[in-house]
Amino acid sequence: MPDQSEIEVLVAARDWKAEGHGVALATVIKTWGSSPxxxxxHLVVRDDGFFLGSVSGGxxxxxxxxxxxxxxxxxxxxxxxxxxxxxQAWEVGLACGGTVRIFVEPVQ
Amino acid sequence: xxxxxxxxxxxxxxxxxxxxxxxxxxTGDQRLLHPGDGENESECADVERALRVDAxxxxxxxxxxxxxxxxxxxxxxMIVVGAVHIAQSLSTMAALTGYExxxxxxxxxxxAADRFPGVTLNLKWPDAAMESLALDxxxxxxxxxxxxxxxxxxxxxxxxSDAFFIGCLGSKKTHASRxxxxxxxxxxxxxxxxxxxxxGLPIGSRSPAEIAVSVLAQxxxxxxxxxx
Numbered sequence: 308m309p310d311q312s313e314i315e316v317l318v319a320a321r322d323w324k325a326e327g328h329g330v331a332l333a334t335v336i337k338t339w340g341s342s343p344x345x346x347x348x349h350l351v352v353r354d355d356g357f358f359l360g361s362v363s364g365g366x367x368x369x370x371x372x373x374x375x376x377x378x379x380x381x382x383x384x385x386x387x388x389x390x391x392x393x394x395q396a397w398e399v400g401l402a403c404g405g406t407v408r409i410f411v412e413p414v415q
Numbered sequence: 416x417x418x419x420x421x422x423x424x425x426x427x428x429x430x431x432x433x434x435x436x437x438x439x440x441x442t443g444d445q446r447l448l449h450p451g452d453g454e455n456e457s458e459c460a461d462v463e464r465a466l467r468v469d470a471x472x473x474x475x476x477x478x479x480x481x482x483x484x485x486x487x488x489x490x491x492x493m494i495v496v497g498a499v500h501i502a503q504s505l506s507t508m509a510a511l512t513g514y515e516x517x518x519x520x521x522x523x524x525x526x527a528a529d530r531f532p533g534v535t536l537n538l539k540w541p542d543a544a545m546e547s548l549a550l551d552x553x554x555x556x557x558x559x560x561x562x563x564x565x566x567x568x569x570x571x572x573x574x575x576s577d578a579f580f581i582g583c584l585g586s587k588k589t590h591a592s593r594x595x596x597x598x599x600x601x602x603x604x605x606x607x608x609x610x611x612x613x614x615g616l617p618i619g620s621r622s623p624a625e626i627a628v629s630v631l632a633q634x635x636x637x638x639x640x641x642x643x
Contacts, residue, residue, distance in 0.1 A: 311513070314428060321421050332416055336440065336483045337473055346471035347485050384443035410483065412443055414416050 329354030342405030497559035542568035582614030
């Protein structure tokens with residue numbers, strides 16, 4: 308069941324859209340190993356870059372927000388995957404060593 | 416996601432109607448499925464399972480589309496029978512954990528609003544109270560009164576429901592006599608096996624608040640690791 312904070316994310320998506328903003332929704336669809344947010348967790352992004360919710364412990368949100376802004380422009384959903392590697396460890400990845408797959412879609 | 420799909424999900428959450436959002440991960444197409452809905456038997460089963468385990472399911476069918484099923488269940492409820500000292504701690508902790516808490520106790524001096532600020536109190540006799548709550552599989556029932564004339568009628572209703580957790584406070588001896596009474600009332604051994612008693616994980620609790628921790632831990636374990 309969605310906890311209150313997940314519902315707030317969906318409400319924000321609806322309200323921002325109704326206010327005329329571009330909005331994209333990111334959903335964790337699969338995790339492997341240790342990752343902090345379970346499948347179904349949401350992050351909602353507004354066209355000015357403001358966001359609510361989380362899809363990790365803060366490790367990959369920056370990259371997801373960038374992709375979400377792109378998805379708002381193209382109108383096409385996409386699937387992202389993040390995992391930690393030595394090269395990426397200082398850039399985008401999960402410090403906890405897990406892998407996470409995220410679906411990013413425009414709210415239309 | 417279409418704005419109208421989002422509206423419908425939020426309306427279902429508001430109305431406490433269970434619903435599953437099915438997303439085709441290749442095309443982005445989405446459908447909203449209610450219990451019983453689905454394109455075929457296997458999809459109906461996926462919808463049912465996602466709601467029952469309250470977790471997302473992704474299908475990876477050979478050759479078929481990859482579909483992600485996300486359940487939105489009604490809120491969890493905890494029905495506490497007995498507005499006793501432990502209930503004061505338990506109601507607060509359960510609310511923090513996401514439960515809507517309802518306290519059932521016909522004794523006005525126990526079920527006083529001053530003792531339970533912000534908690535729903537039901538002062539009907541326990542069987543009538545429980546019937547009016549329409550228990551479902553998102554409900555946990557915990558009896559705390561130790562008094563058979565209050566606990567037993569509540570338990571009888573709980574045992575006929577889909578409540579995912581039924582637990583009773585009381586010593587092993589008290590629990591054995593409780594099971595004997597329920598057996599005489601016509602409940603089978605298999606039905607009575609659902610009752611957890613003495614309720615709570617054995618963590619050496621002493622104070623009412625510690626007992627509440629132990630009870631809530633067992634409720635959480637049953638919800639999240641239903642095979643235990």
